[in-house]
Amino acid sequence: MANWKTDLRESEVTPEALYLGRREFLRLGAVGALAAAGPALAAQPSGPALPAGKSRDFASGEKPTPWDSVTTYNNFYEFGTAKEDPAERAGSLATHPWSIRVEGEVKKPQVLDVDALVKAMPLEERVYRHRCVEAWSMVIPWVGFPLADLVRRLEPTSSAKYLEFETLLDPAQMPGQRRSVLDWPYREGLRMDEATHPLTLLAVGIYGRALPNQNGAPLRLVVPWKYGFKGAKSIVRIRFTAAMPQTTWARMAPNEYGFYANVNPAVDHPRWSQAKERRIGEFFRRDTLPFNGYAAEVASLYTGLDPRTLY
């Protein structure tokens, strides 16, 4: 496991995307040199810097995906269904000020201001694998805080068995919502034990910078052992519930997307295999790992349950 990040001061480190971007292009040889010469040179991380405390690598030392790819290849249908749409159109989203309503089975329902929240919670950098249900993946250095820390502060009641997350609904700012390609607003949910698991993160940044809009600014969910669609973006509401929440993709196509959506190479999507994945930036497909490589940390949450039902 690489601990080199914690041994260096921020100022000494080459901007990671630049370093990795150049290395990747050089690895590609002549093609890469031409690519580097044109306007396609990997853009550097940009945006307000975040004070991230410690950095921990949860990706077994695998190479982080360059900033340029992480911020221009997104599934965020609120801005359009093409991968490049969110980067092109998400500029219209106003992320400050931003309120998050806390409702449901909780002692004190309240409204959180995201800027105050970010100041109050100690931030850390976590490098996670990110696996999309479409069978591509990335390694992303998120900046955020454990959801468990927020849940503890919010004091859910004993009736709270699940958490539901809701994304902003605002067709004026999110042009993709003018068509019902999905049932808006986007909704996702977790079991309480999944929500309070140490790996579950509320992310407010990547590569030490505030989340770009297309990545789900200002605050989004990251659950690295599940398919990426579980990671609700641009969250405006957190609701503690007794009943399992209805999630958007599971409602859209229940035979293809389930509530749990645990990464499992042995359970195929009806239309494609989940046994392999395309790591963005690599040519050959990789074998997909059970629970996206986090089996040791999370498998115990699901003992006794048929893995085929946990798609």
Place this chain on the structure above:
Amino acid sequence: MSRPSRPSSESPARSGPARHLLRPAVWVLCLSPIAKMAVDGVTGRLGANPIEALLNRLGFWTITWLALSLAATPAKELFGWTAPVRVRRLLGLFAFAYAVLHFAFYVCVDKFFDWRTIGVDLTKRPFIMVGFATLLALLPLAWTSTDGWVRRLGYARWKRLHRLVYAAAGLAVIHFLWRVKADHRRPLAFAFVFGLLLAVRIPGWLRARARSRAASGRTGRELEGA
């Protein structure tokens, strides 16, 4: 290049130097997406997942050339244009070429000869089976696209065989429709276009049926009279 064997009405304006530019123009048109893919690839404009981008582009242009080639006959019937009909075969062959490239890219690059996964795909994934069926439907059409084959089969039989193109169009649309996750706009747009190109042919078909009925009716009366 060989001329189409069916006579086609041509206005005087169609002859002259512009005539000779038609086929080269179609070649340039149909090769330009490949050129763009190459340029975009080299300049890093294929996005973070270039393999997916190229596979999708190859599929899109397959179905586009197919639609253009199917638009030739309606263009003649509705507007009297003869140019599209003269390059209909070329467009159809480009559709086939792109279909082959699309499938080859899937086998050789996306799956990189992972025969087990490809085998599962071809037997368990309906949208891939439909895509493969599209390629199979286009294969005999490409094979018998030459004047020699028209003569060998006789025009009537050749024409019946080439009705397969409608099956190919339908299968291509279904392949596209079943591939997308949620946004069905583009596949449905193609479905609409193909539906239109089909509907436009119906009056012509009805007229042809009426003519052949009238012809066989006369033959019957002549035989009776004899």
